[in-house]
Amino acid sequence: MTTANPDFLKLQNNYLFADIARKVAAYKAAHPAQRVISLGIGDVTRPLPPAILAALHRAVEDMGEAALFRGYGPEQGYDFLRHRIIECDYATRGVRLGADEVFVSDGAKSDIGNFQELFAPNSRVAVTDPVYPVYVDSNAMAGRAGNLRGTVWDGIIYLPSTPDNDFVPEFPAVRPDIIYLCYPNNPTGAVLSRAALQAWVDYARRQNSVILYDSAYEAFITDPDVPHSIYELDGAQEVAVEFRSFSKTAGFTGLRCAYTVVPKALQISDGEGGKVSLNALWNRRQCTKYNGCPYIVQRAAEAVYSPQGQVEIKTIIAAYQKNAAQLRSAVSGMGLTVYGGLNAPYLWVSVPQGSDSWVFFDTLLQESALICTPGAGFGAAGEGYVRLTAFGAPQDTAEAIERLRRVC
Missing domain, CATH: 3.90.1150.10 (Aspartate Aminotransferase, domain 1)
Incomplete structure (x- = not known):
């Protein structure tokens, strides 16, 4: 059986x-x-704004014309969207990225759940507590979480983020291979100052750890001391993957579009004394298991960046x-x-x-x-x-x- x-x-x-x-x-x-x-x-409740609806309509019309029809798209996303993401979300904040470091997808939740596949089964995982359940459950499915003891997995490193420490988690006593950080935080709504996030980047560099940084809610940041991207911090491209979503930024919870940034500077051990690019591994994974976000959705996402x-x-x-x-x-x-x-x-x-x-x-x-x-x-x-x-x-x-x- x-x-x-x-x-x-x-x-x-x-x-x-x-x-x-x-x-x-x-x-x-x-x-x-x-x-x-x-x-x-x-979940959002307000309808899609007119600029996005207009782009959707135009893209649907494209699909009805032989000269403009699109079939399978690039697994990494169309260049027209990737370049706009870099120009508007990163270059404006002094962050330099290449288009081949941006991967468009159908949602940050699926990317976050899938990205753990790139790491060894015995990798140690650290999460803030409270925590968005996907971070823990996806690693439990992969066998990294150990066993559930009441409400706690004995193979997970928990980083309390509570009023007692002003929602700034302390560095763990045990070195983690993977650190999940989400800011602005789901569920607590807490944020990390520029100095606090820089400290986590520096820690990851010292420990040769990888930060999986969920910034799905960055559009809600109003405090100038709170970074919108982890890549605003020195050295972050060497240790961090960033996940972004159009769901809360532009109401795409039903339309489904997001992107993940995997810098080429980020390398991990190949287990045999060498190093391997996480960018190359993610690209290989996406090409094998994903056929790309729909063309009409990516055109809608492109319209998000229009005036x-x-x-x-x-x-x-x-x-x-x-x-x-x-x-x-x-x-x-x-x-x-x-x-x-x-x-x-x-x-x-x-x-x-x-x-x-x-x-x-x-x-x-x-x-x-x-x-x-x-x-x-x-x-x-x-x-x-x-x-x-x-x-x-x-x-x-x-x-x-x-x-x-x-x-x-």
């Missing part, structure tokens, strides 16, 4: 957001007349930032401690005394038809908190605040 991968069997039965969806579905079935407002899963596109997406981001500010002010006024929401679309909120994160989730759902995300789902250090998101419509955010007041 064919046998299942034993490392998959070690995983918890359900992904965090699948558990939430199941509970919400049960509530809706029992209360069909009640309108549920979600402050939970970080009109920039105005439109910044207007949308500003609306989400306003939601975050209103939520932060209101929740603080209810006597709950709140972090984040300043340079990020996420707010990390302490639950009322005597509760826990799943109990508070159930309370909000059952008593106010509100959805949050239990902090316990992000790791042991997440217990005692819930994550709220600012991606709702303004009227929904206002109503959610009133419902919160009735409970808190």
Whole structure:
């Protein structure tokens, strides 16, 4: 009989957001007349802006003309998009990259989950705690996480990121091969200053570690001391891979487009005394397992960088930032401690005394038809908190605040 991968069997039965969806579905079935407002899963709600829609329409028309039709595209992404990414997201910040260091894909989540394939099975992995579950689960599937002991994997190095250390994780006592960092952070909304991130780059260089840097929420940064890219820091191209997404920047959660930057300067051991380029390995992996992001989607992403596109997406981001500010002010006024929401679309909120994160989730759902995300789902250090998101419509955010007041 064919046998299942034993490392998959070690995983918890359900992904965090699948558990939430199941509970919400049960509530809706029992209360069909009640309108549920979600402050939970970080999905955008505003429609695609006109500049992006126009580019999509033009690209669809291209696909109907023999001279402009595109079949299989380059696995790395079309040059028209890669060059715009470099010009607008990096060159403007003093970062020099080549087009062959940028890989366009259908999402940062899939890239982050897949990138671990390039590392040896016995590589040691460090993650901040709380942590976006994909970082841990993808390594558990690959056999690097060891065994689950309660809520903790015994093969993972956890880096507490909590109010006790101002959400700046300390360097681990044990050297990691791979370090996952996400800033602005999901779920806490915390950020690292330029000096704090430089310290992590310097640490990785000393330890010959690789940083996998998730900067999917950089568009929400307003503090000038917070870098938008890890490559703004000295030496980062020698140790860091950066993952970016159009999902929250331009509302592409349903359209699907992202990119990963793998500098050629980043090399790791080949296990035989030599070194190998991560850029070359990722290129080989993508050419084998991926057929490229659709042409029409990449044309839409290109439009994000147009003058009109920039105005439109910044207007949308500003609306989400306003939601975050209103939520932060209101929740603080209810006597709950709140972090984040300043340079990020996420707010990390302490639950009322005597509760826990799943109990508070159930309370909000059952008593106010509100959805949050239990902090316990992000790791042991997440217990005692819930994550709220600012991606709702303004009227929904206002109503959610009133419902919160009735409970808190």
